[in-house]
Amino acid sequence: MLENNYRVPKFSIGIDIEMIERFEKYSLESHKKELERIFTQSELFYCFSKKNHAPCLCGRFCAKEAIIKAFSSFEQSFISFADIEIVNEDKKGPRVKIIGKQFTTDFLDRIEIKISISHTAQTAVSNALVLYWCDM
Template sequence: MDVRCGMDLVDISRFVKIVEESNTAFINKCFTEGEKSYCDSAKNPAKKAERYAARYAAKEAVGKALGTGLLSEGVGMHDIEVVKNAKGVPEVRLSGGALAHAEDLGVCSVSISLSHDGGMAGAYCVMLLGK
C-alpha cells in the first residue's frame, strides 16, 4: 500500500476581503452549493472567511496529493468538495476529473484535517492507494 499526502496554508485575510466584498464570482467559481451553504451559515463574517479559507486550503491539499494541483489535468474546483459526516468531521467528496485521477491512482481512502489559527487556515490530506 502506498500513501500520498498534500498540504496547504491560506492567509484568512484574503477571504475576509472576499466575504466583505461579497465576491460571488470567486465564491461560485471555487465552492459547491453545499460548501457555500455551510460557510454562509456562520453569522460572523470572520467565521465565514475562516470556513472558506479552510475549504480552499483543503482543495489545494487534495490537488497536491493527487499530483495534479487544481485547475489542471481536468481537475476543477468543484471536483473536490469538503463535506461533514454525521459526526461533523470534515471529509472529501471527489467527482469529475478529481475522481478519475483518484481511480487511476488506485486511491482507496482520502482523509483531511482542517485548522485555522493566527490568521492562517491550513489543510492536510492523506490518500491511501491500494493498487
C-alpha cells in the same frame, strides 16, 4: 503466492496554509462567480451560514489545495477545485467527496482521502492523505 486481485496502497500527502484575511472580502452578492469556481453550492451554504465565513472558506480552500497537491503524484493527477467537495458530518469532522465526471468508477473505488483542517485567528491549514489501491 498472492492472488491476482491483491491490492497494495500507494500514498501521497499534501499540505496548504493560507491567511484567513484573503477570504474576508468575499460575499455571495459581489463574488458569486469567483466563489463558484472554487466551492460547491453546499460548501458556500455551509460557510456563509456561519457568523464569520472567512475561516470556513479558507479552511476548505486549504483542504482542496492539499488534495490537489497529493493527487499530483498519481496517474490521473488532473483534479481541480470544482472536482472536490468538503462535507461535514456530525462530530466526524470533514469528509471528501470527489465529484468530477472525468474520473472512472474504478479509479474512485481505489482511492481513499483523509483530511484535517485547523485554523487560528489569522491562518488556516489543512493536510491531505490520499491512498490509491494498486493491483499487484
